[in-house]
Amino acid sequence: MTYLIIRALNAPILILLVSIGAAIQTSLFANWPFLYLQPDVILLATIWCALKRSFTEGGVLVLILGNVAEVHSGAPRGVFLATYMAVYLMIRGMGKLVLIDQLSSFVGLTLFTSIFWKLSVLFVLSTLGIGENIWRHTLALMLPWAVMEGVVGTWVFKWFEKFDWVTFKDPRARASAEEALQLDEEGL
Amino acid sequence: MFKYLKEYRFYIILFLFILIPIISIDTTARAPRDYRFYDKVIVSITTPIQASITWTLESLVHLFQNYIYLWNTRQDNIAIMEENRKLLNTIVNLRETQEENLRLRKLLGFSEEFSLKAVVARVISKDASTEFRTIRINRGESSGIRKDMAVINNEGVVGRILRVTSNTADVVTILDLLSAVDSIVKRSRARGIVEGMTDEACQLKFALRTDDIQPDDLLVSSGLGGIFPKGIPVGKVSEVKKKEYGITQTVEVRPSVDFSKLEEVLVITDPQHSPMHVTTKVKLPTGTTASSAPGPSASPAPETAPKPERSRQ
Numbered sequence: 038m039t040y041l042i043i044r045a046l047n048a049p050i051l052i053l054l055v056s057i058g059a060a061i062q063t064s065l066f067a068n069w070p071f072l073y074l075q076p077d078v079i080l081l082a083t084i085w086c087a088l089k090r091s092f093t094e095g096g097v098l099v100l101i102l103g104n105v106a107e108v109h110s111g112a113p114r115g116v117f118l119a120t121y122m123a124v125y126l127m128i129r130g131m132g133k134l135v136l137i138d139q140l141s142s143f144v145g146l147t148l149f150t151s152i153f154w155k156l157s158v159l160f161v162l163s164t165l166g167i168g169e170n171i172w173r174h175t176l177a178l179m180l181p182w183a184v185m186e187g188v189v190g191t192w193v194f195k196w197f198e199k200f201d202w203v204t205f206k207d208p209r210a211r212a213s214a215e216e217a218l219q220l221d222e223e224g225l
Numbered sequence: 226m227f228k229y230l231k232e233y234r235f236y237i238i239l240f241l242f243i244l245i246p247i248i249s250i251d252t253t254a255r256a257p258r259d260y261r262f263y264d265k266v267i268v269s270i271t272t273p274i275q276a277s278i279t280w281t282l283e284s285l286v287h288l289f290q291n292y293i294y295l296w297n298t299r300q301d302n303i304a305i306m307e308e309n310r311k312l313l314n315t316i317v318n319l320r321e322t323q324e325e326n327l328r329l330r331k332l333l334g335f336s337e338e339f340s341l342k343a344v345v346a347r348v349i350s351k352d353a354s355t356e357f358r359t360i361r362i363n364r365g366e367s368s369g370i371r372k373d374m375a376v377i378n379n380e381g382v383v384g385r386i387l388r389v390t391s392n393t394a395d396v397v398t399i400l401d402l403l404s405a406v407d408s409i410v411k412r413s414r415a416r417g418i419v420e421g422m423t424d425e426a427c428q429l430k431f432a433l434r435t436d437d438i439q440p441d442d443l444l445v446s447s448g449l450g451g452i453f454p455k456g457i458p459v460g461k462v463s464e465v466k467k468k469e470y471g472i473t474q475t476v477e478v479r480p481s482v483d484f485s486k487l488e489e490v491l492v493i494t495d496p497q498h499s500p501m502h503v504t505t506k507v508k509l510p511t512g513t514t515a516s517s518a519p520g521p522s523a524s525p526a527p528e529t530a531p532k533p534e535r536s537r538q
Contacts, residue, residue, distance in 0.1 A: 053270070059353055060271035063361075064278040067351040068485070072424070075355060092235065096242045103246070108267045110352050111359030111387055111397050114258060115250030122246045126239075158356055161250070162402075170402045170422045171356055178355055 040205055040214050047204040048094065052101055054200070055082045058193075059109050073178060076189035077151075079106045083121045084150055084190075085197045087128035088137060089206075099125045113165060120157040124150055140194060147190040151183035258388055259372075268390050275350040276363060283488075287321050325489075331379035332491045341454065342495035343377075344368045348487055349393070358401040358421060360384075362490060365392045373452055375493040381458035381481030382406060382446055383490050396490070399427055399459065399480055407449040408459045413437040416447060419459050419478055427460060429476035438465055438476055454493065 058078035066075035079102050086095035086102075103118035110117065128150065131137075137146055159175055162168035201207040205214050230237065251258070260268065292314075332345055346364035364370055366389050376383040376396045384398040397404050401421040408419045408429065415436035417429040432438060442462040448455030464477040 056267055056271055057274055060274040060350070061278060063350040063353050064275040065282070067279070067348075068282070072351065073355065075353075077353070079353070093238050096238065100242075100245060104264070105267055106353055108260070108264045109271070109350075110354050111357040111395060111401055111403060112354060113251050113403070115246060115248075117354075118249050119246035122242055126242065158354070162356070165250070167402055170420060170428060174423045175356055182355065 040218070043203075044205045044211070047201070047206045048098060050204070051082070051098065051200070052105070055079060055102055056105050058082075059105055063109050073181065074185050075182075076186050076193075077106075077154075078189075078193065079103070079117075079121065080124065080151065080154055080186065081147065081190050081193045082197075083124050084128060084143070084147060085194065087125045088132065088143070088146075089197075089201065092129065095129075096122070096125060113162075113167070116158065116161050116165075119161055120154055123157045124154050127153060140191065143194050144187045144190055148183045148187045151186040152179055155179050155182070260388055260390055265390055268393060272349070272361070272363075272390075272393050275361065279347075279349045291316075291320050328379075328489055332489060334379070341491075341493045343491040343493050344370060346370075346394070346490055346492055348490065352401075355424075357403070358398045358424065358484075359387060360396050360398060360487070360490075362394050362396060362492070363392065364492065365389045365394050367391045368492075369494045370394050370492050371494075375453045375457075376490050377453075377457055377493065378482055378487070378490050380483065381460070382453055383482055383484075383487065385452050386492065394492070398484060399482075400424060400484060406453060406459055407447045408444040409447045410436070410438055410462070411443040411445050412439075413442070417476065419444060422477075424484070425479065426463065427478045427480060429462070429478050430473070432474055432476050434467055434471060434474045436474070438462055438474065440465060444478055 055078055062075060062078050066072060082102050083099050086098045089095075090098060099121050100118060103121040106112075106117040106121065107114060128146070131146075137143065155175055159168055159172055162171065198207070202210045205211050329345060332343075344364055346362035346368070348360050349363050350361045352359045360383075362376075370386060370389055372386050372389060374386045376385060382399055384396045384401070384404060387395045387397045389395075399406055399419060399421060400423070404419075404421045406419045407416070409416050413436065415432055415438050417432035417436075419427045420430050422428045429438070429444065440462050444459040444462065446453035446455060446457045446459055458481040460478040460480040462476055463479045464475075466475040468474070
């Protein structure tokens with residue numbers, strides 16, 4: 038029973054943790070020159086959801102996390118929802134073609150995704166007719182930001198992995214817990 | 226029916242995942258907006274974290290600037306320093322208070338000069354994305370702050386209020402691409418709209434090619450648009466590019482405000498444009514309200530001070 042409750046709490050706690058991460062990101066990296074090194078915790082969470090959650094659960098989580106991002110930004114409403122969802126669907130699609138199961142491949146994927154996300158933001162803003170002032174700035178900072186995202190991602194993904202393990206979301210942790218339960222039932 | 230729903234479940238969910246973000250996109254990007262109830266929950270969870278991190282960082286910076294730099298001196302004068310250690314701690318605190326006092330005095334003087342009712346607020350966080358340049362301040366509806374109020378500091382225009390909760394407010398700075406401030410060149414009275422461009426520069430748009438605009442010209446708010454009082458510095462012209470043809474010219478502007486060191490701001494809650502109103506009320510961050518009445522020491526109204534007949538926009 039406890040195992041099921043802890044497992045059910047995985048999603049709300051993940052949302053809470055990512056919200057706290059976003060708060061830390063926006064205040065810790067608020068001053069120059071750290072402003073340019075600001076990682077995007079929500080993008081990392083989106084990548085994690087795309088790789089480690091079911092299609093429906095991951096998608097719903099991405100919609101909620103996109104909203105968290107919009108609360109912490111002056112971006113026009115819906116821009117982050119659309120771009121994070123684009124990233125999510127892109128990774129889901131890519132997951133059908135490419136095997137992504139190691140931390141090193143996660144980092145590579147993060148670099149690629151960061152660039153893809155920035156380009157999606159530019160595209161949506163241009164569609165809204167407000168991207169003309171920003172594209173130079175975005176393109177200039179795109180690579181350093183992607184590298185920063187990759188570096189931070191190595192730690193954040195490890196923390197997510199530990200979190201999934203503790204909350205039995207990880208398939209191996211789940212299998213081991215179920216095995217232990219079965220052995221317990223059999224009196225062994 | 227259920228059979229079909231089950232069969233096409235994946236496609237239905239995929240369709241919803243694409244549809245929801247698209248319909249949620251707000252095409253009126255520059256319009257003020259409200260927090261939804263669940264947004265307020267997120268803000269109420271994250272604001273204390275942001276405020277405490279900002280406070281810790283500020284304290285560390287002050288400690289570093291005022292105390293750790295003195296360690297070398299202590300090695301040379303260890304005996305004297307031992308005696309004075311307690312005094313130094315006091316000095317550190319006093320210096321911090323003095324610096325804050327100086328900044329607040331400047332803000333107070335500025336609001337007096339323009340005869341404004343304003344609330345002083347502290348910056349607690351910045352935008353989650355590097356594309357946008359909003360800031361969050363530690364004052365909200367409970368301090369009388371409403372959407373679309375002007376935010377300034379002693380250097381000039383900072384931005385406008387985008388949205389508010391009871392204890393925080395988000396400010397769209399003039400560097401943000403969603404910001405637009407109607408401005409005039411102080412020297413030649415040429416007019417244009419200052420829009421955000423990068424982290425350090427803005428662009429003066431719609432300035433006619435025939436307008437007389439030179440580098441180092443000061444831009445001030447025009448008072449049009451009903452948000453910013455007239456005559457508040459917006460920035461200085463840093464570059465002017467004129468083509469041989471076309472209607473407008475490209476003008477790059479450096480904001481008057483140093484956004485990299487922005488700590489406190491002044492939210493104008495009631496811009497009293499009449500020079501007859503010289504009583505200023507500024508709510509200090511501690512919650513106290515300082516008032517100043519006209520007197521011999523009151524500074525005279527500047528050249529750019531708004532006139533009574535054009536006070537309301």
